[in-house]
Amino acid sequence: MSSYGSGFRNSVPAQQGTTLYGTSYGATDSQSTASSYYNETWGLFCSMHHMGCCRMGTTVGNGTVDAHGESWEVEQLYVCNDSVLPTAVGINPMITVQSVAYCIANGIADSLSGKTT
Structure with missing residues (x-):
């Protein structure tokens, strides 16, 4: 675990490869499409x-x-x-x-x- 403390893992879920829920990549994207995209771009900060x-x-x-x-x-x-x-x-x-x-x-x-x- 990083020196930022145990709560940091939840603050930056992209670093843990967790599943993304929702359609932040477009109104027509399904949950699975968004999750697939998210896992392919693991570690991406924006x-x-x-x-x-x-x-x-x-x-x-x-x-x-x-x-x-x-x-x-x-x-x-x-x-x-x-x-x-x-x-x-x-x-x-x-x-x-x-x-x-x-x-x-x-x-x-x-x-x-x-x-x-």
């Missing part, structure tokens, strides 16, 4: 979150926004969602995204009130 498509970076060359979520190219344009993360995290990013948004929003509020961070 995310409905667009993490990493607007990365934070220390320079314009390695990121779209700076550490405060502000665009390198457009002043006062901020990004405060999961796209600023460097890559997909492999688990539900809800708390991480909330934390990033909270920190960036506080920075925006501070900059509007004249405070420096």
Whole structure:
């Protein structure tokens, strides 16, 4: 078992080759077709979150926004969602995204009130 604890096995069932129930591959797919496809693509990770498509970076060359979520190219344009993360995290990013948004929003509020961070 991994160092993530016993609950991690259930968090990432693709790594265990478990059966997929439902028709997430299309409304006309049967349960057996979806399960067959799932077992053939064992270990495939995907995310409905667009993490990493607007990365934070220390320079314009390695990121779209700076550490405060502000665009390198457009002043006062901020990004405060999961796209600023460097890559997909492999688990539900809800708390991480909330934390990033909270920190960036506080920075925006501070900059509007004249405070420096």
